[in-house]
Amino acid sequence: MLYREAGQFKATYQEDQQIFPIRQDRVGMAVILAFFFAAVPLIASEYWLQAILIPVLIFSLAAIGLNILTGYAGQLSLGSAAFMAVGAFGAYNFMLRIDGMPFLLAVVLGGLCAAVVGVAFGLPSLRIKGFYLAVATLAAQFFIVWALVKFSWFSNYSSSGVISAQEVNILGFAFDTPILKYLLTLAIVAVLALLAKNLVRSATGRRWMAVRDMDVAAEVIGIRPMRAKLSAFAVSSFYCGVAGALYAYTYLGTVEPEGFNLDLSFKILFMIIIGGVGSMLGSFLGAAFIVLLPIFLNVSMHTMFGDSLPAGLGSNLELIVFGGLIIFFLIVEPHGLARLWALAKDKLRLWPFPH
Amino acid sequence: MGFFFEVLIGGLLSGVLYALVALGFVLIYKASGVFNFAQGAMVFFAALTFVGFKELLPGWTGLEESSVVVFWLAFALALASMVVLGILTEKVVLRPLVNQPHITLFMATIGLTFLVEGIAQAIWGANVRGLDLGITDEPIEWILDSADMIVSKFDVFAAALAGILVASLALFFQYTKVGRALRAVADDHQAALSIGIPLQHIWAIVWAVAGFVALVAGLIWGARSGVQFALTFTALKALPVLILGGFTSVPGAIVGGLIIGASEKLAEVYIGPMVGGGIEGWFPYMLALFFLLVRPEGLFGEKHIDRV
């Protein structure tokens, strides 16, 4: 009843090709954006902003990055965290070494550094496929983190190899409270997510998908796999790099290279699998799920058992439930949370009068 | 020059230990096409279960902890646990996921990793434990005296064990009925099913065998670094071996292990100091990567032909 597209006629190509062709989607999107931009800062506590919303947004961005590569271009990567590290350290060095460097430009440049590194490590994808490629991307993961620790130049010769993000200042306006940091993160993520959404429906995106579905066939119909694959690596790494820069600047403040370890890469991979491979919405849902689930488990363990449980057992139970739920989700809905939304949408179209 | 050979031999022997872990991956990938990331966790689980039973058994049976009977009983019990774990994995995790894309199965095994790690520590506690197999990790003296080279008794023992394991597995795959069925399943699930090979049985067998390999690997690695959570990291050492040797080849795991072990040690000793050391973490991966550029399916992997 509410979600029905009947009667929405498209008279021009432009209308037909717009990013949200259905009016309800446009309205829904506007409402969601308004909610997160206007309402959330008013109602969310500092805990929610700093410990949950900001990381969820940042991880969503990283998940979008990985989703472009894995979900749209079909190249499995286990090195996303390393590209985040490149972005973080890149932005830091641009801010540090160039006087008067605008923050946003530094973030973009950090992302571009990640893109360049991403392309370099994406080169093998032209010959290597599947799990062989996945394991090969681990080379990026380990090498980049090693290089950032080893060469002190990256961390401005700090004795312990950590970088401490400079103040975020845009046009003389300091983003120093959790609310402002949240809004800044949200704005960047929203813009990039919309860009990504648009990109994957463009010719580039269709090329990626063709390569994903079968690269030999794509080649036959005249798509250059090299350009498609490398552009996917570049865009994906750019997104991860920007996410990494935000991770350093709006979330943690001080980061060490080891923070971007293999576990983080896996976490991002989890996000897209649980959220939905090849879905923008899935990236957000997956990030929210993976960030919230362990916290939820930890809190509920404490609430349910209090001190009655032996201390170590509680933490292990959390781990067991976490692993179990992942498997459960994969079995129940292998296409991810985004698929549930798609199903709901189909139902909504007919509701309240199904066949 | 003596130093070079010392490093080389040490590397080759370490490589065999990597191969031992890689073997578990190969078995499962070969039979079910699943890249089982939980292999590292299984190694940890196996070793912890073994040590746990070894501590408990004297209390149950009244035997000395150091006695041979306790050792083999603990081994049997740990093996039984691994078989149960393997069968449960097949039933609960894999069977519902038949025909899903590989990446989904891969993620399921990462979920399994958390599960297995959690269960292992929930049962046996997080304590770090020592493990003594009765073979000291000391240099063989006559080699040390005559050539001033260090070759560890323990490493030689482990290498021999791994060699026997690989040889018997290769024979098992090649000449037994189950082995043939395994290869058939690996080639094509559907075709294997259609000629009446019980897919589920085969998978259960493979997971059980992988559990056995994990137990052996867990004992060897546990004896070297103690039985602790870090045993799960052995998987990271095995992955480059895996891609170098090919996901589907048992001898490939051994050859890959030898190459990775030797070159990683030589690189750390000869290239490491130039760039500040610590390159062992990524060097094997880089090596495997460059190797793959030449042979995209690994040394012994099956050549993949794309058809449109």
Next chain:
Amino acid sequence: MKLKQTALIGAAIASMLVSGYAAAQEQFIGLPSYRVGPYGSNGASLYGGWIDYMAMVNARDGGVNGVKLTWEECETEYNNARGVECYERLKNKGPTGNSVFQPLSTGITYSVLEKVAQDKIPMVTIGYGRTDAADGSVFPWVFPMVTTYWSQASAIVNYIGTKAGGMDKLKGKKIGLLYHDSAYGKESHAIMDKLAEKHGFEVQKVAVAHPGNEQQAQWLQIRQQKPDYVILWGWGVMNATALRTAAKTGYSRDKIIGVWWSGSEEDAIPAGDAAKGFVAAGFNVAGANYPVIKDIQTNVYAKNAGNMEDKERVGSVLYNRGVVHGIITVEAIRTAQEKFGKGKPMTGEQMRWGFEHLDLDGKRLAALGAAGFMPDLKISCRDHEGAGKVKFQQWDGSKWKVVTDWIEADKPLVRGMIEESAAAYAKEKGITPRDCSKEM
């Protein structure tokens, strides 16, 4: 979908967060612990000791001047993002908020370094964390207490000096530094280079890639270079593997000197016989014979309470280190109460004052039953480190035996480096250091 899901989970969590605000006479201590993951066994011992000590204070004395200690754990898995979440979650609990944040992870320390100053919650990092935070004029809210990494390195060199027969004998000696190739391990470089320059020895740095479960190449290098001593700067599985591989390559273990994160039962037991003779530094010692541990036994474990799953580990190095955490936390509360009112829960700001005026001299330590258990400690506005000395213990195959008295670091040298580094940080961040002569 996103909205709905967020709202649902949000409501669930929110309802759980608002559980049990109790009576006012309670001092809340948030414990960002880790009991799973690669370092879970370390975390379990450490937080176990700490919790047991607080439970003992509650049971024996009824709290601190009548203020009960309450605490809640939050699992961080040694992961920075989880650590930040725990920090935020624990921040406002209890009647006066979290009194002190001690994450036992250098990564988490860095992640909340700037937040603690804004939220006015003191952060105490005992034996880890940011070394130059020992300069309290630049880092008022951070207390890298007892001994910093740099003091430890210097004390180890002093110990090697006494073993060699005098500091002048170090000239021309070679000292190997086997370090965990990470931010933590790199922390040793600057100080060791400086010490090498001062005493005329040579440092041979050998990196071990994380996690360090394979060290054949490193020890063959050491065997070739033949350093006189090897400092083991390890963490986790790297330590046991180092000792095993040293045995394999014939390097004498009594020439290996570990840092305090290498010298616990968790490191020595898995190495088996290979650990025999290994010496390690520590700002606390092992053993259950100290009155404070006995008090825990009688007041907590005898009553079937107690946090440790494995009672055998009571009195182990890391357990006792947890007790040190407990002692320092409780004594800071006591110090703060003496100034701001006995029998009242202290706020974060008052706690900070308590930490900054902490003075655990020999007499006080003896009264606490911890004489010889930890060094005497005096914190001031300028000096947030306090002690800067360590004892050395040797593993005899089954337990740690103390082999030296407290060995001091080269204080002027370490202090100079700390001030230099802190000043650089202050400059980068635009912080004006406070004037310690005006503080009281």
